[in-house]
Amino acid sequence: MKKVNSFVVFLYFSPIILSLYFIFSTGKLLGDFRSENYNMSISEPFIILFAYAVPLLVIYMMLKLVNKIDVINYEQYNFENVIFYVFIFVGIVTLACGANKIGQEAIPGTAGFLVKIASKFSPLAMLALLSFSRINLKKFLVCVSIVVFYGYRQQSLQGYLIAAIALTIYILANYKINNTLYLLLFLTPVVLLGPIIDFLTFIYSLRNEGRGVAFNIDEITSLLVGRVSSVSSYLYITSHEFISNRVSDYFSFGIFLERLTGLHLINSVSPSEVFNVGVIGPNADYSIFMGLPGFLSFLTANNALVATINIVFLLFILSVIYYLMPVVNNSYRITAFFIVIYMTLLSSDIWELSILFQSVIIWRIIALMSRRKC
Secondary structure (H helix, E strand, O other): OHHHHHHHHHHHHHHHHHHHHHHHHHOEOOHHHOOOEOOOOOOHHHHHHHHHHHHHHHHHHHHHHHOOOOOOOHHHEOHHHHHHHHHHHHHHHHHHHOOOOOOOOOOOHHHHHHHHHHHHOOHHHHHHHHOOOOOOHHHHHHHHHHHHHHHHHHOOOHHHHHHHHHHHHHHHHHOOOOHHHHHHHHHHHHHOHHHHHHHHHHHHHHHHHHHOOOOOHHHHHHHHHHHOOOHHHHHHHHHOOOOHHHOOOOHHHHHHHHHHHOOOOOOOOOHHHHHHHHHHOOOOOOOOOOHHHHHHHHHOOOOHHHHHHHHHHHHHHHHHHHHHOOOOOHHHHHHHHHHHOHHHHHHOOHHHHHHHHHHHHHHHHHHHOOEOOO
C-alpha cells in the first residue's frame, strides 16, 4: 500500500518539479506558453510548490473527515466484472461510431446518441478506479487497450496517459514488488527516455495531424512536460492581467445544476472559460489546463465571500464523489480518489468535475446492482 501511495505523490509532484527545473534553466514557460519568457528567482520554486501542496493537503484532510462515515464494502459485489462489460460496450461504440473530439461538434444522429451514452461512464476515470480492483489481468489489459483506442479516437493524449498510470497502479496494488523492482519502475522512464520520446513524438504527430495543427518536433519536451503540469499556466496567470470579474458569482452552482437537470438557471461562466478565452480565443478547438493554484487565483481575485462560497460548495462535491465512489478495496479509498480525480484537478475545469460527478453516480448504481447472490 505504501508503494501505491508514494507513486501517487510522485505522480502529482514530479511533473511540477520537472516543470520548475525546465523553466528555471531555460527562462521560458512550457507547453502552450513556450514562446513566453520567464525569469524565475531562486525562492520562487518553493513558493510554487507550496501553492500546489496546500490545496491538495486541504482536500486530503477533508477526506480523512469523510472517512469516518461508514461506506459499503464492495468486496461482496461483482462490480469489477460488470464494469468490464461496460468497457466492452464503450469499445464497440468507439470502434463503430467514434468518440466526441475535444473542442469539436458532437457526432449527430444515432451514432452520436451512443457516443454520448459511452462518454457518460467517463472511461478514463473508470479505468483509474478499476486499477484498484482485483479484476483478472487479461480483462484489465483489454480495458486498458479500449481506453488507449478511446483516446486515439478523441485525438487526445489523455487516454494514453491514464492507461499508463492505471497499469502501473494495477501492478503495484495486485502484485508484490520488492524495493529493487519498485526503484527500477521509477528509473524505467529515464533508461528508456529515447524510445519513449520517439513514441510520444509519433503520438503527438498523429494527434496534431488529425487536428490539422503544425507540429515542431524540436518542441516535444516542452509540449510533453507542459501537458502533464499546469505550472506554466499558473505563472502566466500571475504575471498577466485577466478580466476575472467576468466569472459568474455562483458558477459552480450553475454548472452542477445544468449538468444534473439540463436547466440553465444560474450563470455558469467559470474561471477556466475566462482563462481559455483570454489566452486562445473563443473559437479554439482545444483547452489549456489552468491547475488548482491558477483556478484559485482567478477565484479569489474579486469578492472573497463569493469565492469562499464556491470553494466550500466544490469541497462538498469532492466529498460526495469520494463517498459515492465504489472502491472494491476500501484501504485504497483515498488513494483511488486522487487517481480518479487526477485529470480533473490538473485541468481544474468545473465542467469536467460535473461530468465526473455524474459518472460516479452511474458507477454507484452499477455497483449496487452487481451484488453477488448468496
